[in-house]
Amino acid sequence: MKIFTANQIYKADKFTIEKQQIPSDALMERAATQLFEWIHSRLQGAEVTIQLFCGIGNNGGDGIALARHLKEADYNIQVHVVNYSEKRSKDFLLNLERLKDRKIWPEFLNDDCVMPEISPNDIIVDAIFGIGLNRAPSEWVGKLIEHINASQAFVLSVDIPSGLPSDRMPWNTDHVIRASYVLSFQVPKLVFFLPETGVYQNQWELLDIGLDAEFLVKEEVDYEFMTQFDVQPIYRPRLKFSHKGTYGHAVIVGGGYGKIGAVQMAANACLSIGAGLATTFVPECGYHSLQTALPEAMVLTDAEDDYISEIKIPFKPNAIGIGMGMGTKEETVQAFGKFLKEVDLPLVIDADGLNILSQNPKLLNEIPKLSILTPHPKELERLIGEWKNDFDKLDKAKTFATKHDIVLVIKGAHTITFYGGKGYVNSTGNPGMATAGSGDVLTGMITGLVAMGYDSLPATVLGVYLHGLAGDIGASLVSYDALKATGIIENIGKAYLELFKRPEPQEGKGA
Numbered sequence: 001m002k003i004f005t006a007n008q009i010y011k012a013d014k015f016t017i018e019k020q021q022i023p024s025d026a027l028m029e030r031a032a033t034q035l036f037e038w039i040h041s042r043l044q045g046a047e048v049t050i051q052l053f054c055g056i057g058n059n060g061g062d063g064i065a066l067a068r069h070l071k072e073a074d075y076n077i078q079v080h081v082v083n084y085s086e087k088r089s090k091d092f093l094l095n096l097e098r099l100k101d102r103k104i105w106p107e108f109l110n111d112d113c114v115m116p117e118i119s120p121n122d123i124i125v126d127a128i129f130g131i132g133l134n135r136a137p138s139e140w141v142g143k144l145i146e147h148i149n150a151s152q153a154f155v156l157s158v159d160i161p162s163g164l165p166s167d168r169m170p171w172n173t174d175h176v177i178r179a180s181y182v183l184s185f186q187v188p189k190l191v192f193f194l195p196e197t198g199v200y201q202n203q204w205e206l207l208d209i210g211l212d213a214e215f216l217v218k219e220e221v222d223y224e225f226m227t228q229f230d231v232q233p234i235y236r237p238r239l240k241f242s243h244k245g246t247y248g249h250a251v252i253v254g255g256g257y258g259k260i261g262a263v264q265m266a267a268n269a270c271l272s273i274g275a276g277l278a279t280t281f282v283p284e285c286g287y288h289s290l291q292t293a294l295p296e297a298m299v300l301t302d303a304e305d306d307y308i309s310e311i312k313i314p315f316k317p318n319a320i321g322i323g324m325g326m327g328t329k330e331e332t333v334q335a336f337g338k339f340l341k342e343v344d345l346p347l348v349i350d351a352d353g354l355n356i357l358s359q360n361p362k363l364l365n366e367i368p369k370l371s372i373l374t375p376h377p378k379e380l381e382r383l384i385g386e387w388k389n390d391f392d393k394l395d396k397a398k399t400f401a402t403k404h405d406i407v408l409v410i411k412g413a414h415t416i417t418f419y420g421g422k423g424y425v426n427s428t429g430n431p432g433m434a435t436a437g438s439g440d441v442l443t444g445m446i447t448g449l450v451a452m453g454y455d456s457l458p459a460t461v462l463g464v465y466l467h468g469l470a471g472d473i474g475a476s477l478v479s480y481d482a483l484k485a486t487g488i489i490e491n492i493g494k495a496y497l498e499l500f501k502r503p504e505p506q507e508g509k510g511a
């Protein structure tokens with residue numbers, strides 16, 4: 001599912017209005033009808049007070065049109081116009097007239113207004129600013145937003161929480177609506193997915209306002225939200241007349257004294273996702289535990305007992321995952337550097353593999369093209385340097401991935417995979433997956449998919465999605481808190497089944 005910028009949404013509006021030959025207020029009417037149906041199907045005429053706070057642009061127009069629908073269904077409404085500018089939009093004014101025709105007179109709030117009383121039992125509709133916000137709200141509007149946030153009422157935001165710009169950080173973090181729920185039109189907004197801006201909404205859902213399908217298909221975007229619908233076509237079914245060789249031989253290189261478990265989990269995940277064969281390469285000390293804990297895998301050992309000193313793989317694997325639990329001892333750094341120079345297939349590099357790269361930036365030039373790097377936030381910072389905010393982080397990550405021709409995975413609540421100047425935002429996963437070994441499992445899964453013949457980008461996008469989905473299934477069985485990395489592995493099979501079962505998710509959780 002494409003993520004459009006505000007400009008692209010305006011373009012889509014224009015295209016739709018011209019192609020469908022509809023007046024511009026028809027889109028606002030569709031938006032208001034969708035909003036009304038969503039609310040009405042849940043409230044069923046309940047006697048709750050609905051307070052609508054409407055700006056003077058088209059976001060406000062949506063709110064005003066919604067007020068008319070609510071009134072017609074006999075809801076108890078109070079309409080406030082947040083009068084922050086004289087430049088009212090045409091469709092706002094049209095809908096204001098329609099409201100007045102029905103004898104509803106909104107209260108106009110200006111910079112000297114008394115804050116309206118809000119009971120915690122009221123429902124607030126937030127239609128102050130939409131994607132047209134382009135500068136800091138003035139002080140009194142900011143205070144009104146703070147007042148709404150302090151009310152403890154349920155806040156339903158129209159399109160985007162007011163005060164949150166769609167493509168940059170807010171000017172003042174207190175002057176952004178904290179939405180209980182956002183009903184967003186047609187396409188998700190990038191800010192829903194970033195740690196610093198995703199906290200302004202608890203949950204979001206899309207409403208289809210019939211923007212033109214041709215435009216939606218053709219328009220090129222910088223970011224895509226990878227739903228079940230987007231990920232399904234990546235999957236390649238196993239063939240009837242196939243054998244284990246068809247699904248590749250993966251090698252997992254890593255481990256050190258006390259850190260063999262990381263390799264074991266990665267190799268287990270690699271086999272669980274469907275690799276034909278898996279071999280681990282570990283220091284000698286890992287031999288017995290690996291052979292016992294994971295009988296399906298083969299084990300190669302380093303000459304050293306408790307660290308890696310030379311990586312020797314006596315066959316040509318289809319994929320190599322490297323770095324987990326490996327440490328950054330000088331001999332290991334040398335071995336890793338030598339290996340990078342020798343190897344001629346893309347690698348999946350994680351954990352200490354990434355740390356070695358950050359400590360020895362010259363090695364960055366030795367990374368085989370199309371390798372996949374899977375840093376968590378700290379590892380990412382060591383690789384690409386500090387960032388000012390989430391948008392700066394995305395820019396730096398994109399530049400880094402393009403410069404080195406690699407797939408870069410930014411792990412987080414919504415993991416984002418960068419390749420070829422584009423970002424793929426994952427839709428699965430949960431806070432229970434912030435647990436020891438979760439990253440080793442992801443590395444193993446992606447390595448397995450590469451071994452099976454998936455190219456680097458599809459392997460990563462599918463691996464990240466299935467990893468999150470397996471985590472969601474695991475958490476649904478044991479709670480977020482009790483989920484362990486091995487619980488993710490155990491549910492990879494169910495994630496595959498779910499990939500073809502669940503309806504496409506159209507909602508997401510924020511904070």
Ligand SMILES: NC(=O)C1=CN([C@@H]2O[C@H](COP(=O)(O)OP(=O)(O)OC[C@H]3O[C@@H](n4cnc5c(N)ncnc54)[C@H](OP(=O)(O)O)[C@@H]3O)[C@@H](O)[C@H]2O)[C@H](O)CC1
Nearest residue numbers: 027028057058059129130131132133134135136137159185
């Ligand atoms: N395709 C769709 O998704 C549709 C969405 N709709 C809704 O329309 C809004 C966007 O409406 P728009 O009128 O473009 O913008 P806003 O309502 O967000 O803002 C109105 C104007 O306010 C000015 N502005 C911006 N920032 C500030 C500020 N800090 N203080 C005061 N004024 C501000 C700005 O105008 P300027 O000329 O003064 O810069 C804005 O234009 C979208 O979010 C949806 O809710 C349509 O209803 C249907 C199609």
Ligand SMILES: [K+]
Nearest residue numbers: 129158160162
């Ligand atoms: K809004």
